[in-house]
Every structure is written in structure tokens, then in C-alpha cells.
Amino acid sequence: MDLQCFLCWRVALLLLLMLCGFQCMSVHIINEQPVHVIPSSNLVLKARIEPGPQEEIALITWEREPETGLAPERVTLAKCPSKSKCSYKRPNVHVKVEQQEATLEIVGYSNSDSGIYAVTVTDQTGVKTTGHCIVRIYEAVHHVSVSINMSHSSLVCGEAWGTDPHFSWLHERAPVTKSVGSVSEDGTTLIVTMTPFCGHFTCMVSNKLGYSSAIYTAAPCRTEGRGTTAAVVCLVLLLLLFGGLLAFMLWRRQRRANRGVRLHEHLDDTI
Numbered sequence: 001m002d003l004q005c006f007l008c009w010r011v012a013l014l015l016l017l018m019l020c021g022f023q024c025m026s027v028h029i030i031n032e033q034p035v036h037v038i039p040s041s042n043l044v045l046k047a048r049i050e051p052g053p054q055e056e057i058a059l060i061t062w063e064r065e066p067e068t069g070l071a072p073e074r075v076t077l078a079k080c081p082s083k084s085k086c087s088y089k090r091p092n093v094h095v096k097v098e099q100q101e102a103t104l105e106i107v108g109y110s111n112s113d114s115g116i117y118a119v120t121v122t123d124q125t126g127v128k129t130t131g132h133c134i135v136r137i138y139e140a141v142h143h144v145s146v147s148i149n150m151s152h153s154s155l156v157c158g159e160a161w162g163t164d165p166h167f168s169w170l171h172e173r174a175p176v177t178k179s180v181g182s183v184s185e186d187g188t189t190l191i192v193t194m195t196p197f198c199g200h201f202t203c204m205v206s207n208k209l210g211y212s213s214a215i216y217t218a219a220p221c222r223t224e225g226r227g228t229t230a231a232v233v234c235l236v237l238l239l240l241l242f243g244g245l246l247a248f249m250l251w252r253r254q255r256r257a258n259r260g261v262r263l264h265e266h267l268d269d270t271i
Contacts (some may be wrong), residue, residue, distance in 0.1 A: 024056035025051045027121050027131040034134040036163045044105040047119040047131055057082050059122040062104050064115045111137045139163045140209040146216040155190045155216055170202040
């Protein structure tokens with residue numbers, strides 16, 4: 001008898017869940033989370049509302065509360081009854097309600113607007129359904145640093161708290177090639193394969209608000225180009241020296257010849 005009751009309750013629960021899956025209202029914010037907003041720009045959140053066949057939207061409420069804190073205080077941003085205009089708590093808040101979508105816009109976003117946003121839809125019977133979204137401020141890149149792992153011949157680039165940082169590497173102010181080493185998938189690590197390990201390595205970190213960089217300096221590199229340049233300079237100097245010496249000898253020979261001619265003419269005049 002107890003087993004039969006258990007099975008009856010289980011079947012009833014499954015039927016209730018199936019019925020709710022087809023008829024209960026669903027609400028979710030379609031923005032990719034967490035949402036990062038650049039200061040002074042506009043925050044736009046879109047919520048998709050899917051009511052059941054027998055349900056009607058009576059009220060849409062947008063609220064915000066801090067992401068952290070022991071007793072976070074929830075602030076109501078807007079209330080939108082189905083048969084009247086929306087009421088707002090702040091002048092820079094706007095809500096647009098369509099058939100199955102509600103859009104919240106905050107003009108001139110600031111750090112105080114960060115937190116957990118909630119959109120609550122109340123049907124005609126008073127049942128509430130809520131969707132949530134985390135919103136944070138878009139941070140610039142800060143405090144880039146480069147450290148070395150000698151045991152693995154690699155350089156590791158770190159960044160403090162910038163939003164969506166992108167990493168890239170330079171060697172002697174030129175993009176890193178395979179002859180220098182390889183970069184990890186996330187861009188934070190440069191595995192150096194060139195020998196010797198030398199030169200200036202620069203890690204550049206960037207996002208939508210700008211970039212910052214850090215440099216690791218190893219021993220100076222002795223390149224073939226510099227040796228060739230030095231050899232060419234020495235050769236030019238030798239050629240100049242040889243040319244000057246040759247010119248001096250020709251000038252001296254010419255001078256002696258001129259003196260001989262003048263002496264011969266003088267003897268002829270005397271005779």
C-alpha cells in the first residue's frame with residue numbers, strides 16, 4: 001500500500017512538472033554574462049519573456065542589488081504595469097516593453113550601477129518569475145609585469161584586474177616569430193627557444209580602454225648584422241687610408257718631376 005502511494009505521488013509530481021514545462025512562464029536575460037560596461041556609456045539589458053497559454057503579464061519590475069555584502073539592499077529601478085506606463089526611480093533609466101521582450105537602458109553608466117540585476121514578471125494570478133544578470137564596470141588594464149621561469153626558459157606576463165585583456169609579445173620591438181619562441185594559447189606565456197637567451201622582451205596587454213606594457217631585459221644580443229657592419233666600416237677606412245697614401249705618393253712624385261724640369265731649364269739658361 002505504501003509503495004502504491006509512493007508511485008502515485010511520483011507520477012503526480014512528474015505530471016505537474018510536465019504541465020508546468022508547457023504552461024509556466026519563463027524569464028531570462030539574453031545578454032552574455034557577466035556584462036561589462038564602459039564608464040559613461042549606456043547599459044542595455046534585454047529580457048525574453050515566454051508566458052504559458054493561460055498566463056498574462058500583469059507587471060514587469062526591474063531591480064538591482066550589490067553583488068557582495070552581508071545585507072545587500074535591493075533598489076527598484078522601474079515598474080511597468082501591463083495597462084499603464086512605466087514608472088521610474090531615476091531619470092536616466094528607461095524601459096521598453098514589447099510582446100515577449102523587455103529592455104532596460106541606463107544612460108551614463110557609472111561604478112555605482114554595478115551589481116546583480118533582476119527582472120521579475122508577475123502574472124494575473126500574482127505568481128512571480130525572475131531572471132538575473134551580473135553587471136560590472138569595464139576596467140582598464142593595470143600593472144603589467146613580466147617574470148621569468150629559468151627552469152623552463154619561459155617568460156610569464158601578468159596583469160592586475162583589467163577586463164578582457166589581450167596579450168602579445170615583442171622581441172627587440174618586433175613581433176615574436178618562431179625563431180624566437182612560441183606563445184601559449186592565452187598569450188600570457190612566451191616559451192623562448194632561441195639561443196642564446198638575449199635581448200629585450202616586451203609584453204603588451206590591451207583592451208577597449210587602451211594598453212600597458214612591461215619589458216624584461218636579458219643579456220645583449222650579438223647579431224651577425226652588427227659584425228658585418230663593423231667589417232664594412234673597417235674595410236672602408238682601410239681603402240680611404242690606402243687611397244690617401246697613394247695620392248700622397250703620386251703628388252710627391254709629380255713634385256719631384258717638376259723640380260727636375262725647372263732645374264734643367266735653369267742650367268740651359270746659364271750656358
